[in-house]
Amino acid sequence: MTIEIKIEHTTNKKEKPASMDGVVFGTQFTDHMFILDYDAGQGWHDARIVPYQPIMMDPAAKVFHYGQTIFEGLKAYATEDGRVLMFRPTKNIERLNISNERMSIPEVDPELALEALRQLILTDREWIPEGEGNSLYVRPFVIATEPTLGVSPSRQYKFMIILSPVGAYYAEGINPVKIFVESKYVRAVPGGVGMAKTAGNYAAGLKAQEGATELGYSQVLWLDGVHRKYIEEVGSMNVFFKINGIVVTPALNGSILSGITRDSIIQLLKHWDIPVEERILSIDELEEAHKEGKLEEAFGTGTAAVISPMGELNWQGEKMVINEGKTGELSAKLYETLTGIQKGVAEDPFGWTLEVKA
Amino acid sequence: MTIEIKIEHTTNKKEKPASMDGVVFGTQFTDHMFILDYDAGQGWHDARIVPYQPIMMDPAAKVFHYGQTIFEGLKAYATEDGRVLMFRPTKNIERLNISNERMSIPEVDPELALEALRQLILTDREWIPEGEGNSLYVRPFVIATEPTLGVSPSRQYKFMIILSPVGAYYAEGINPVKIFVESKYVRAVPGGVGMAKTAGNYAAGLKAQEGATELGYSQVLWLDGVHRKYIEEVGSMNVFFKINGIVVTPALNGSILSGITRDSIIQLLKHWDIPVEERILSIDELEEAHKEGKLEEAFGTGTAAVISPMGELNWQGEKMVINEGKTGELSAKLYETLTGIQKGVAEDPFGWTLEVKA
Structure with a gap:
């Protein structure tokens, strides 16, 4: 199976944190993000990696009013020998679709989701902080974007992935x-x-x-x-x-x-x-x-x-x-x-x- | 008390529905919308009416991930003698702030909220459909816009109001x-x-x-x-x-x-x-x-x-x-x-x- 993900590289790279000391969880984001659109009748389409940027949302988008949205959280790590590891990503993708099912959101192809994680992390590889306890926090999420106020499942969605370099949770060691x-x-x-x-x-x-x-x-x-x-x-x-x-x-x-x-x-x-x-x-x-x-x-x-x-x-x-x-x-x-x-x-x-x- | 709401009129008026027959609830929106911003330390600021348009949202905005948002729904009516009536709007504003309190969102000034309703409805006065059962549905809402992934109350919000002309709920009369x-x-x-x-x-x-x-x-x-x-x-x-x-x-x-x-x-x-x-x-x-x-x-x-x-x-x-x-x-x-x-x-x-x- 070939999964095509278009990549548009940024022409304006952001400055990375010099050190993860004092960086608050989930406040810094990398240079790129992944987007996949859904339209009823068409299904999920247009998988793409683009520069991290604001998205245009209609004020009537269902996510703002009826909260039809789900997310996941996982981490990628840079090893001492220069490899990049994800921890049990298929479990996150499995749970993503369990959440989708409960919230009446269409399932995301697990293979495409994994490939999206892989390609996005590789694209922003240099953002993965090295050092004890540091990692790249990965946030996949789905939001309902149909701009209508009826209380019913949306007919349009966006599946996105954003990345955030994070420091050790316990700056001074693990503490109760x-x-x-x-x-x-x-x-x-x-x-x-x-x-x-x-x-x-x-x-x-x-x-x-x-x-x-x-x-x-x-x-x-x-x-x-x-x-x-x-x-x-x-x-x-x-x-x-x-x-x-x-x-x-x-x-x-x-x-x-x-x-x-x-x-x-x-x-x-x-x-x-x-x-x-x-x-x-x-x-x-x-x-x-x-x-x-x-x-x-x-x-x-x-x-x-x-x-x-x-x-x-x-x-x-x-x-x-x-x-x-x-x-x-x-x-x-x-x-x-x-x-x-x-x-x-x-x-x-x-x-x-x-x-x-x- | 003087409440200043800046108004930017649209230069590109949309076509109104010729008839409300068959118009699905909450699918049409008027020419303008109201926006009020909140920033921690500054409070609510910059009340304005602007042309109805998409808003720019950071993908990390808390509303997408942690659902910190509330809304209201009320109606404005065009009477046979040419007046415009709102039904118990102060009750909606009261409940808006009860919802805000529960969801850890800062209170909105009730007088400002009422004035915003009033001025927005007047701005889009010609959108209120006449005829039995027709009305203008009014949707105030607050969304958390701070672009950070920590699970905590947002330090930034938008309070918005959008308007949607709606037809009789019962097209063929009230039916069980x-x-x-x-x-x-x-x-x-x-x-x-x-x-x-x-x-x-x-x-x-x-x-x-x-x-x-x-x-x-x-x-x-x-x-x-x-x-x-x-x-x-x-x-x-x-x-x-x-x-x-x-x-x-x-x-x-x-x-x-x-x-x-x-x-x-x-x-x-x-x-x-x-x-x-x-x-x-x-x-x-x-x-x-x-x-x-x-x-x-x-x-x-x-x-x-x-x-x-x-x-x-x-x-x-x-x-x-x-x-x-x-x-x-x-x-x-x-x-x-x-x-x-x-x-x-x-x-x-x-x-x-x-x-x-x-």
Whole structure:
């Protein structure tokens, strides 16, 4: 299969950051972007890489009014020996289409999506920052562009990919954060769109996040919207707890995002013969485990941070300190192993990395 | 207070529809639009009316990725005696700011918003279609425009208003529609954003709507996301049932939109001494009332349709026909009265209409 992607190179290259120190996540973009158009009756067409630039949007475009949009997030890494690696990109493309299906957006050809990622990353190869913890954040997304106000699936879309060089998530090394257990606001509920990577889920979390920040907490821990007691996610990450030697993460129930880092962690734990359970987990069980000294470690997982240890949970004023507020042994080992695989310095027994070659 | 809105008139007027017959809702737009910008530290600034045109958006704009956006919908009417009326615009502006608050978007000055509505409608006065049932649909909305990928409230926004001439919702007179009671998908849940008029709520409803359409139904009736049995909304409208002489509508519980048509209906019913109750209402109660012959009328309420009678509810295969599938007496009276007030031909005891004067 030949996939034709036209490339228009920029004639006006931007200046790259001299160092990634102090560069805020997702604020710098590379020289090019990928665009693919969809029109009902015609399907997806006109795959192209063009200079990064603003797009013209009709003010009536459905994405502005009805939020029909999905996105993905993954990273490309420059290895010490000069190769470029993507981490499990086919999983992202698979999830992109799961999100598309849920949001009534037409499927994107997975082969074309992978080829688009490959060619765009190669085009902006020199933007991938070298050095420990640095990477190129890759953001594919689809937006509904039909300029009509009827509440119905759009008949026009754009699938785009933009790239952002990002620094180490932990500038001063991996460090636990304090988490506020949210009891007022809810992120998602089974039957809703919590399992899709769609914009509205993130907008829905902003208010709670602001409240947690005001109280000095980094993120909120979301409880389920039905019983208001089962753990769902932390901020926009999946979440794991080590309880009495067993690693527990909430089962995918339709309101939780099926994280690719989450899946990788589960596979790694199984590979290491460390017991891991995907099941329902209540805040009461965590509280009980903490009282008994059995809540040994807690961490969030996601593409941006990879592993984000949690040093404290505030549940209705009760502060549960975990592992004396320090990064746990298992959290650290998972972080080292996963980032090692991603950067091509550790063994990759699962074949997770894909080299991007010219 | 003087509010300065700069006006740039178009030099290239578009052709107006010769007749509103067959014009699909929200597909035609007028010659001008309103824009107001927001930048953190500066606040809202540069209120202006400009020719209707595409806007330039950075592909990283937060609205595309995290759905931070809200909107409103209201109508302006041309009366038979040549006046222009808006219907309860201050209620829309009030709700706009309630939505803004929930979605972590800065408040818009209500006086400026009203003045913007007024001046934009006057600028495009000749676009308001005359004739029974025709009106100018007014769509204010706010979008987050900051081009950064961190999940946090935007530091830049645009508040815009666009106008669309719309025809009678019922081209062949008011007619009941068939409704599918949704048991798989959920629109919203208390603690979420169901009470805000934000894009994600509408995206979340598309899949269920598609399923209902495939089965030959016009809309879905949403049940609550916690118990999966209490009535919430119908499609994107509020919903009312006349049961044994009493009109019942779901109470505002945090997951239901506080509709302005809903509020107007409740006030009209009270004015007429017809008993009306805002309370929880289960699908089981409706089923029971239907069996006993007490489910007398059912209708949705919203800006687009005003009143949309429901002639049949399909609940898990059981078809409940209401009022022999015909428009009920009360539904018809409410429709006549409300549209009469809106068009300036019926008495307006509540002072709901506001004349737009030069």
